[in-house]
Amino acid sequence: MTSPKLFIDVWSDFVCPFCYLQTPVLDQLRNAYGDAVEIRWHAFELRPEPTPLPNANSDALIDTWEKSVYPLATERGMTLRLPTVNPRSRKAFETAIFARESNRYDLVHRAIFKAYFEDGIDIGDTDALLDIAATCGIDPELLEESLAEGEFTDLVIEDEDFAKSIGVTGVPFAVLSREAAPGEEPPPPIALRGAAPVQHFEAAVERLFPDGFPG
Template identity: 25%
Template sequence: MNNFKLEVFTDYVCPWCYLGDSRVKKLKQVYEIDIELVHFPLHPETPIEGRKLLDLFRSSQKDIDQKNQNMSELMKKEGLPYNNRTYTFNSRLAQEIGTWAETLEKNSSIHDYFFEAYFVHGLNIGLENVILEVVEKSGLDMKEAKNIIKNRLFSDVIDQHWKKSASYGVTGVPTYVYNKQSIVGAQPLENLFQFLDFFNVPKK
C-alpha cells in the first residue's frame, strides 16, 4: 500500500468497464499506484432473470447488432475476448462477492472471471450458481462464499460503494478519480498516463 490511490468506479455488466479494466492493469505495470475498485449501480433495477438489451436501450435489433459489432472491434484491438450480448443482468450479488474477494490475499482473478462469464460466455452473473462457478474458478473458498451469499454479509459494503458513487457525482462508468479529480469513460491509455502524470504519480 502506498500514498498514491486511483479510485475506479465500475460495474461487471458495463462493456466500457471491461475495456477500462484492461487499461488499468497496464497502468499498474507502469505506475506506483494502488487501485481501489468502487462498485457502481449501473442498472440496479434489472430483474434477476435479466433484461433484453432491446428493452434496455429501447432500440431496434439493427441498433443492437451495430453496438455489438462496434464493441467487438474495440475489444479485439484491446486483445479481449468478447461475444455479442443480448441481455444485461443484475450485478449486485456479484459485486458483493467481488468485494469479499478483495479482502483476501488471493483476489486478483475474480474480477476477470466475472467479466469473462458475462462478456464471453453470456452467463447471468446475477444467479447464485453462476457466481459460485466464478468463485470456484478463482480458487476461493466455496463454503465461505455460500455463507456470504446466504447472509448477504457484504451487502452493507456495497451500499456504501453505491452511496460513494452518488456523493462523488458519478453517473457513468468507468470513472477514474485521483485527488478528487476525475475522468470518465474507457479512456485511451495515453489519456490515463497524462492524468496520473499531471499529479506526479511516480513510475516504477
C-alpha cells in the same frame, strides 16, 4: 514493497462492456508503476432493483456493440461477445468483496468479467457465481452463506452512495489522486470518464506529479 504514491479509484459494473475494456489500460499502468500505484475498484450498479432490465436482443444494444464495443475490443486486444442475458450485478459485487478477504479480489473480479463477456454466463445467478469463485480458490459453501445473509450488501450500497455524492452518473469512472508532498497541499484529484485510453491516464499522472512520478 513500495508504498503507493498514486491512487486510482474506479467505479464500474460487471454488466458494462466498457468497464471490462478498461482492464487492459489499468494493467498497463500497474505494469508501468508497480506497487507505487494502488487501483481500488468500487461498485456501481447500472441496473439495481427495481430498474427494468434491458432486452438483450434490442436493436439499440446490438448497434452499440457493433459501433463501439467490438471496435474498442479489437483495439485493446480483447474478445468480447454480446451476452444473451442481462442480469443484475449486486451478488457479483458481493462475491468480489468476499474474495477480498482472502486476497483473491483481483482474480475473482477478472473471472466474473470474463465469465459474462467471453463465456456468456449469467452472473446474476448465485450458482454460477459459486462456480466462478470456486475456480479461483474460494470456498463455495462459505460464499453461499455470505450471499444468502447479504454480508457485504451494505458495502456495495456505500460505494454507490459515495459515487452519487461526487457526481458519478455512468461507468467506467476513474479518479486519480495522490498524497500530499511534505509540507504541501495535495493537488486536486483528476476524474476520467468512460473507457479512457492509457494516454489520458498518463497525462493525469503528469499533472499530479509535475516533477515526475517517483515510482
